[in-house]
Amino acid sequence: MKRIAIDAMGGDHAPKAVVEGVNQALASYNDIEIILYGDETKIREHLTATERVSIVHTDEKINSDDEPAKAIRQKKQASMVLAAKAVKDGEADAVLSAGNTGALLAAGLFVVGRIKGIDRPGLLSTLPSMGGQGFDMLDLGANAESTAKYLHQYAILGSFYAKNVRGVANPRIGLLNNGTEASKGDPLRKETYQLLSEDSTLNFIGNIEARELLNGVADVVVTDGFTGNAVLKTVEGTALSIMGQLKSSINAGGLRAKLGALLLKPSLMTLKQTLDYSDAGGAVLFGLKAPVVKAHGSSDAKSIVSTIRQIRTMLETDVVGQSVQEFSRIEE
Known part of the structure; x- marks a missing residue:
């Protein structure tokens, strides 16, 4: 039990x-x-x-x-x-x-x-992606400041979680950065990139940009807590704003818009479910x-x-x- x-x-x-x-x-x-x-x-x-x-x-x-x-x-x-x-x-x-x-x-x-x-437990959550598979991200705010060693540990923890809880066989680990090139980023990102590249137990795919997160580019995304928390709030806010804007447009669009929404209802429900982060559960202090x-x-x-x-x-x-x-x- x-x-x-x-x-x-x-x-x-x-x-x-x-x-x-x-x-x-x-x-x-x-x-x-x-x-x-x-x-x-x-x-x-x-x-x-x-x-x-x-x-x-x-x-x-x-x-x-x-x-x-x-x-x-x-x-x-x-x-x-x-x-x-x-x-x-x-x-x-x-x-x-x-x-x-x-x-x-x-x-x-x-x-x-x-x-x-x-050294420092990280806050992990599963966020939605457009393909429906989602991705795990940490740290989402447990530690505002991080070291490369912490981020390396988050990659290991995130990989464990993706394998065991979400059933991803060989999780792709991405490092959130301001460009995909290996030379991009501040000293923290560059040092972390080096550590992740040298760890043969991880399926590290390199740097990823924030604009690609919801496209399912990685199964686990690693970042510091300050950046991670900002991204989390942005994803949540964007999802709520999109659904709210759709509803407002339909209500303001008259009979034609309402009829169109009725025909599109199954597709709109699928979109809502895709963007609904509540289905994934809570944030784990891993x-x-x-x-x-x-x-x-x-x-x-x-x-x-x-x-x-x-x-x-x-x-x-x-x-x-x-x-x-x-x-x-x-x-x-």
Whole structure:
């Protein structure tokens, strides 16, 4: 049985969206057990599942505007902290939260702990591409500043994730840069390029440009956290803007536009699904001793189900355990 500790109070629509997602996930997967942390009265208002789910009550929670490290130290009974502690104590196998990103990163580092050999865990997420296969990208904001060694480690971690969670046999690793030539970029990008080129265990395809990301040019994209977070927000914003603009144009276009939209409905739905990042699950703080996954703050029940499915796959394939073995080998 795969045991998942969930911060029921994290996110814009908590606990309703979180608990409704848990209800659906428990109905879909009979090999998971959920432990919900938060206000029991509020959780039970939405909880319909009766088996393989338990509640650990706490009135304390970490707010979106709390200073991350300080909140982890001072709010020891917060739902997020208790969920992370459950993994540390062996009571759960993974943590899920849609709450304060910085606090979850701090809880992952200080409570769950990082894998020996990993200097800085990175935030990884699967983003949509036009072909539908998607791509994994890290770091998406765990570390604003990086070294070439960190980026090399992200390439190894990303390759592991793509193989084990997404089933990509030989993931193509791309380094995000301002040009495709090997000589392009600042000192960080040039040094990283050299390290990735010399690692024969990676399928490194070279530098890639941001404009090619959604075309599926690579299966794993490596970058520093500042750049990665900016790209993530741009992709999310672009997807929402495109769908919003289409809807506005159809509504303003009169009867002819509405008839055309009706005929194109299957194609428009396919486009929406292609651009919908919520289907891929949450962002993984990769490089820790257990799966710690951050769902989007605005997650609805559908997004929570997708994230639980993602965690279930991570546990099933033991991607974290394999990462531990790989970095132990590298250290030796």
